[in-house]
Amino acid sequence: MRILLINPNTTESMTMTAAKAAREVAATGTEVLARTSRMGPVSIEGYYDEALAVPGLLQELAVGQKEGAEAAIIACFDDTGLDAARALATIPVIGICEAAVATACFIAQRFTIVTTMKRSRLPLEHLVHRYGATGRCKVRAADIPVLSLEDPASNARDRLRSEIRLALQEDKAEAIILGCAGMADLTRELRLEFGVPVIDGVAAAVKQAEALISLGLSTAKSNAYALPVEKEYVGLLSAFAPQALR
Amino acid sequence: MRILLINPNTTESMTMTAAKAAREVAATGTEVLARTSRMGPVSIEGYYDEALAVPGLLQELAVGQKEGAEAAIIACFDDTGLDAARALATIPVIGICEAAVATACFIAQRFTIVTTMKRSRLPLEHLVHRYGATGRCKVRAADIPVLSLEDPASNARDRLRSEIRLALQEDKAEAIILGCAGMADLTRELRLEFGVPVIDGVAAAVKQAEALISLGLSTAKSNAYALPVEKEYVGLLSAFAPQALR
Amino acid sequence: MRILLINPNTTESMTMTAAKAAREVAATGTEVLARTSRMGPVSIEGYYDEALAVPGLLQELAVGQKEGAEAAIIACFDDTGLDAARALATIPVIGICEAAVATACFIAQRFTIVTTMKRSRLPLEHLVHRYGATGRCKVRAADIPVLSLEDPASNARDRLRSEIRLALQEDKAEAIILGCAGMADLTRELRLEFGVPVIDGVAAAVKQAEALISLGLSTAKSNAYALPVEKEYVGLLSAFAPQALR
Amino acid sequence: MRILLINPNTTESMTMTAAKAAREVAATGTEVLARTSRMGPVSIEGYYDEALAVPGLLQELAVGQKEGAEAAIIACFDDTGLDAARALATIPVIGICEAAVATACFIAQRFTIVTTMKRSRLPLEHLVHRYGATGRCKVRAADIPVLSLEDPASNARDRLRSEIRLALQEDKAEAIILGCAGMADLTRELRLEFGVPVIDGVAAAVKQAEALISLGLSTAKSNAYALPVEKEYVGLLSAFAPQALR
Amino acid sequence: MRILLINPNTTESMTMTAAKAAREVAATGTEVLARTSRMGPVSIEGYYDEALAVPGLLQELAVGQKEGAEAAIIACFDDTGLDAARALATIPVIGICEAAVATACFIAQRFTIVTTMKRSRLPLEHLVHRYGATGRCKVRAADIPVLSLEDPASNARDRLRSEIRLALQEDKAEAIILGCAGMADLTRELRLEFGVPVIDGVAAAVKQAEALISLGLSTAKSNAYALPVEKEYVGLLSAFAPQALR
Amino acid sequence: MRILLINPNTTESMTMTAAKAAREVAATGTEVLARTSRMGPVSIEGYYDEALAVPGLLQELAVGQKEGAEAAIIACFDDTGLDAARALATIPVIGICEAAVATACFIAQRFTIVTTMKRSRLPLEHLVHRYGATGRCKVRAADIPVLSLEDPASNARDRLRSEIRLALQEDKAEAIILGCAGMADLTRELRLEFGVPVIDGVAAAVKQAEALISLGLSTAKSNAYALPVEKEYVGLLSAFAPQALR
Known part of the structure; x- marks a missing residue:
């Protein structure tokens, strides 16, 4: 099986961390x-970055799909561009927040996502709602910049730990979801x-x-995830006309 | 008062129609x-087009804001890029689906949005849910391409009419929302x-x-709509680094 | 445009405060x-006062409508008699809680209403639910009588301030709604x-x-807001037969 | 036990029908x-009548309570003035829609209310929601005036029957609630x-x-159902000052 | 009227306590x-005990029904086996959590269940949701074993009291539901x-x-509560084939 | 990896069908x-059979776990005894309805479960709600007995097909879930x-x-899924005392 893992931000080292966790x-x-x-x-820290990360993500998705990937993963916890990616692709596309929440539901009745920045809390609550887990899942932010997770000198990991402690005490969380692709290497330790x-x-x-892939299932292409209509795209993004990218 | 009206697709004639309705x-x-x-x-027909329309929208928003606009309107019924726009702007930003639903709530207990393409039905249902009107508002699609609304030879407007008829009969709709900026000129007639x-x-x-504007209110910038963090942007979109665009 | 502002309680000075804010x-x-x-x-402090304020409200609505008002506002934060008023009137009718919540939704993802009396908290939560903002909007009470807002000797405004402080800290409110028509003059200052x-x-x-009014829209009169059926009314309220009042 | 049954409309014959069913x-x-x-x-046909029926209801409630009633029933299916009545009374107050829905929940997973007028459908849906039965309970209207139920020459009862038939077939209702106090005498037959x-x-x-009454339980008077605050009432309704009525 | 009260655990003394409260x-x-x-x-302390208590409950239900009971009560607060019992019986079956929640809804807008063990909290929250009272009703656990309620030497009743105190303060509960059949004798005192x-x-x-019973109503047997299909049962539970038990 | 597949009914041939699909x-x-x-x-056809199937299921779970299984699957579409099984086991336990719904959510926005008997429709709707997919997932019943799926002479498979057709047309389903373990062999064909x-x-x-198993995750044992408390079990089920079974 060939699985495409796309980091929608442009920091290579975060791709490495995620790829290692994946492998x-x-x-x-x-x-x-x-x-x-x-x-x-x-x-990607908030709505603005997220929106601007989508074209780059879609480009890598198109390339990866042509290279024979059988499924794609979007390796940013806000599930950047998930809907657009599902419309573009003929292979299944999975968000990491989506996958984490679905997995947690099989093993816990109550759980908490601990993410990085305060500004990400409400967007993640919206995702949790979309994935049907409102009422089971709370969201907390450790109030740290995303890239500080990679900086050994920062206190990012301490703040993460104290937020987990609060989740267990106050939310009565039975399990914890790490709310950032950059936290992947901490799983076992925590x-x-x-x-x-x-x-x-x-x-x-x-x-x-x-x-x-094993089940032979892919995105249903009948309604909102139907393949994009062929049409003209102009300006800086003219190369993204669906017929060009596909 | 100066209001910025942004058409997030690149078709000038649709901007005209919307601007006329606005004025x-x-x-x-x-x-x-x-x-x-x-x-x-x-x-903009579906998730893929919507995602690729956001950078262009944000660019016009930044320009318009610099030119003194006091509020901005996103003139596409899927409220393209609304969250990213709210984060970027210091002026209030309004989606036309959002405004239509809020307005309908003041005058009707049950209403129906009639949109163009089948693939837009579920995305609009998600918006309706976000705006708190699930249970009050149904969504129907006339199954017509967006640009056919401008083509007098097409049967687009007939199909729109029959969907409105069904909304009144089957949904018991008390009011109708036109689910596409390109339908603006039909309001009075319908x-x-x-x-x-x-x-x-x-x-x-x-x-x-x-x-x-009159009330002196603008987007609260404290959580998810905080101004984007200054950072590097690379490649084709390098001009979109928030500090550059602002 | 002529807008009718009705104070459903009988205290003239509160009408003045509201009218000033309106103008x-x-x-x-x-x-x-x-x-x-x-x-x-x-x-109006609680369900009982609210119910008994409705006839007086409807009477002023009927008079104001005859005098050429093009829209009506009910200037009490529990949106006293809103449904009955919408059924009676042919002009649009707007509740101030309803308008405040709809407005807040355009500029904030989370907000809090700060009202006067503890007994008003749950009724306002019901309104918030009806207006589709449950989950976005909390309600707090400063535990002060309504008329104390007009008394410079009372500590009412201090208590209001400390409740706002709690809303910002504990509810993570991004915006505040003043939950009483009698607070209108405090907006700018707060x-x-x-x-x-x-x-x-x-x-x-x-x-x-x-x-x-500008949009030419009024209450849909097809279902629950259809004009009241003509019929006999007896006793103290005999003058309220719809055919008499209209 | 002494139970007060209040008909909030002024038609004596409907009181008789309800009292007979009660006894x-x-x-x-x-x-x-x-x-x-x-x-x-x-x-009572719609929001307007309902609002104007409340003062008369509260008056009878006050009288009945003084005469030693231990619980009160509001015998109109829109549960006219239930909140105001609960605030005024020290005895428990029960709405007939509320009681019917609670009872249906013990014996059926899905059920349908069949009411009289089309304009009552949405108000009853709101009640069903308030009573926690949305998703279990549908509402249908036979499109008949309330008083026609008492007129043997009308086809009201036939229309009621055909709506029940539709409820069983289309809603897959397992039980039927009669949505008007005036239908009480039909229960056994249907x-x-x-x-x-x-x-x-x-x-x-x-x-x-x-x-x-048996359980020794009455309305909790701590929040929204606290006894009305003593205050001045003016004009036509001056006799309704809570301290006067109680 | 003959009412069957079934204690689904095998401790006779708890049956006595419940029967006394019932009488x-x-x-x-x-x-x-x-x-x-x-x-x-x-x-019965948690999901495992609950599941294993169902066969014994159904057996007593079948016996009691044959002996002429006109309605049955399941006297354990997790409403053990309620759905299976409703399918088996032709008489109405009532859960004590279900009855308590329905009763509380008539007298309070907000209330709290205080139960015994921490592990019972989430199962009760699920019941509350099923009974339509989510948002009105919180659940707290005093963290005591069920049988300790009968032991005068334990501090169980003190812990119960402090949890009630917290419910009134923090949940703003207006009424309390005792979340265990073994607490029945404390009602008056508390x-x-x-x-x-x-x-x-x-x-x-x-x-x-x-x-x-008075209303002549019993479980609708048309969908999920239809009588069990006759079929073979094997092994230890072979006597439970529905045709044998009935 | 060793996965335990438990058929909670006693029909060996259905176990074979499910095991083949699993392998x-x-x-x-x-x-x-x-x-x-x-x-x-x-x-298992309805609530009664389901309840009586749980002890046998738990017994096989205990045996399988002792034999080294690393995860367990309950192979009946009503997710028979899922909560009790999760409490008993230290390995993860998965329901097939639960897994099917979670899987569908990754590939479709709207889908329909087609099950066997009418009496199973509402119980499955409750499961769908529990799994957070209400609003995305409808349930239909082909009105056929479970064991008829194995009988080539019955018209069971035809009825299943026509229900799927209706799901695609009327529910606008984008994907279909087969709502019975006995349908597993039809997947590819359909x-x-x-x-x-x-x-x-x-x-x-x-x-x-x-x-x-790969992720090293198992049921959180902290709240409702804590291991059953050791205690006496009596009568026919005395062998099910948790300390005996474990």
Whole structure:
């Protein structure tokens, strides 16, 4: 199986972290093709970055699909451009927040997502609602910049830990979801430390991608995910006309 | 008052239609600055076009804001890029679906949006849910391409009429929302023909924009709509780094 | 444009406060006709007062409509008698809670209503639910009598301020709605003091009234808001037979 | 036990029908005190009549409570003035729609209310929502005036029957609620005819009233149902100052 | 009237407590037939015990129904086996959580269930949701074993009291539901102590059972509650084939 | 990986069908241990059978877990005894309805479950609600007995086909879920025939089981899924005391 892992921000090191997490859980015989967006923001922190990260994501999706990927994963926890990607692709596309929430639902009645920035809290609550888990899942923010997770000198990981502690005490969370692709390498460590299930979205998405490929299932193309209508695109984005990209 | 009306697709004639509808209801002293996106799809039909229309929209928003606009309207019924626009802008930003639904709630307990393409039905249902009107508002599609509304030879307007008829009979709709900026010129005619309130989103949004300006209110910038963090943007979209665009 | 502003309690000074707030935001050319109920309670504090304030409200609505008002505003934050008023009137009718909530939705994802009495908290939560904003909007009570807002010797305004502070901290409110028509004169001051959008329902309702008039829209009269059936009314309320009042 | 049954419209014959239905199911030793409102509409058809029926209802409630009633029933299916009545009374107050819906929930997963006028459909849907039964309970209207139920020459009862038939077929209703106090005498007959549980709200409310009295339970008076604040009432309704009425 | 009260655990003394509470509120002429399950757990603490208590419950239901019971009550607060019991029986079946919640809704807008074990909190929240009271009703656990309620040496009743105190303060509960059949004897005492309505599910269920019997209503047998299909049952449970048990 | 597949009814041939479907999609190296319940009903058709199938299911779960299974699947579409099983087990437990719904959510916005008997429709709707997919997922019943699926002479498969046709037309379903473990062998055939994704719960559950094992995740044992408390069990079910079974 060939799974395409797209990092929709342009920071190569975050792609590495995510790809490593993906490969650790991939089944024997699963190949993870990791691609980094070549246009847009170096990190995705809020609605503005998210919107500008979508063209780069779609471009890598089109390339990866042509190269034979059988499923695609969007490796940013706000599930950047998920709907547009599903419309464009003929292979299944999976968001890492989506996969993490679906996975948590199989093992816990109440759980909490711990994300990075305060500004991401409400957007993630909207995703949780869309994925049918409102009432089961709370969202907390550790109030740290995304790229600080990679900086050993920052106190980012301490703040993450104290937010997890609050989730267990105040939310009565039974499991924790790590709300950023850049936290993937912490999963095992936090699981041991807190003694509860800790879920990384990248790993969860790999297993969902393998599942859909094995089951021979892909996005239903009948309504909102129908292939984009061929038409003219102009200006800076003229190369994105669907007939050109596909 | 100066209101910026942005058509996020690149078809100038649709901007004209919308601007005309806007100016017809604008208060004395309100100036409508109409701008057409200079990059992306010629019409927005589904999730893919919508995503690719956002950069062009944000660009016009930044320009318009610099030129002194006091509020902005996104003149496409899927409220293209509304969240990103709200984060970028310091002036209030209004979606035409959002404005139409809010307006309908003041005058009817049950109403129906009639849109163009089948693939837009579920995305609009998601918007209706977000705007708190699920259970009050149904969505129907006339199954016509967006640009056919401008083509006198097509049967687009007939199909629109029969869908309105079904909305009144089967949904027990008390009012109709026209679910495409390109339908704005039909409002008066359909109101007379069907004898129920018919709401055009562009007109509704103009009044909400005037309201917010008069009230001295703008988007709360404290959480998800905080100004984008300054950072590097690369590749084709490098000009969109927030510090560059603002 | 002629907008009818009805104070459903019988305290003239509260009508003045509301009318002043209305006129401050009214467009050039908008005339605000302020009327005070001539029967019922001197202030509306809870379900009982609210119910007994409705006949007086409907009477002023009938008079104002005959005098040429083009839209009506109910200037009490529990949206006293809104449904009955919409059924009686042929002009649009707007509640100030309804207008404030609709306005807040355009500028904030989370907001809090701060009202007067504890007993009003749950009724306002029901209104918020009806207006589709449950989950976005919390309700707090400053635990002060309505008329104390007009008494400079009371600590009412201090208590209001501390409740706003709690809303910002604990509810993570991004904007505040003032939950009583008698607070209208505090809007500007509180906005400056707390640095967040503060919304007064009276002002918000004036803009919605102007919007509906400009758009040529009024209440759909097809289902629950159909004109009352002509019939006999007896006893003390015999003058309220719809055919008599209209 | 003494149960007060209040007909909030002024038509004595409808009080009789309801009182008869009440007495048929009352336990040995339960006395039903039936009172007819002395002011307001002769029938309640929609929001306007409902609002104007409340003062008369509250007056009879105050009298009945003074005469020793231990619980009160509001015998109109829109649960006229239920909140105001609960605030005024120190005895429990029960709505017949409320009682019918609560009773249906014990015996059926899906059921339908069949009411009289089309304009009552949405108000009853709002009640069903308030009582937590949305998704279990549909509302249908037979499109007949309330008082036609008492007229043997009208086809009202035929229309009621065909709406019940549709409820069983299309809604897959497992039980039927009669949505008007004036239908109470039809319960037994319709039960035999259609072979499904048929619930009359008046009868259901009598049993809930007896239940609350036996259990020694009454309305919690701590929040929104706290006793009305003493204050001045003016004009036509000056006799309704809470301290006067109580 | 003959009402069957089934204790689905096998502890006779808990049956006694429940039967005593039932008889105290039963109407003159109501006979309470109390039966204790003869197979399964000695107390029901969580999902596992609950599932294993169902066969014993169904057996007693079948016996009691043959002996002429006209309605049945399941005297455990998790409403053990309610759906299976409703399918098996031709008489109405009532859960004590269900009855308590329905009763509370008639007298309070907000209330709290105080149960025994922490592990029961989420299952009760699911019941509350099913009964349509989410948003009105919170659930708290005193963190005590079920059988400790019968042990005068334990501090169980103190812990119960402090949880009630928290419910009144933090949840703003207006009424309290005792979330265990073993708490039935405390109702009166706690009502006096806390000055708010306190509801015991056993007592509430007796009144609902009497209500349904008086009204001549029983479970609709048309969909999910249709009588079980006759079929072979094997092994340890072979005696439970529906045709054998009935 | 060793996955335990439990058929909670006692019909060996249905176990075979499910096991075959499971093995077809299992990854290389995954062993499927299929077990048939040894007590209870030969098929599960409605709430009564479901309840009586739980003890047999739990028994096989305990045995399978002792034999080294790393995850368990409950192979009946009503997710028989899922909560009790999760409490008992230390390995993850997956319901086939749960897995099918979670899988469908990754590939379709709207889908329909087609099940066997009419009496199963509402119980499945409750499951869909619990799994967060209400509004996305409808339930239809082909009105056929479960075991008729195995009888080539019955018209069961024709009826199933016509219900699928209705789902595509009337529900606008984009994908179909087969709502019975006994339909597993039809998946491929129906997918080709109807040209939409068709999901079998058994296959979906195998992939979710593999996913959880790979990710090292199991049920959070902190609240409602805590291990059953050790205690006495009496009578026919005395062997089910948790300390005995474990």
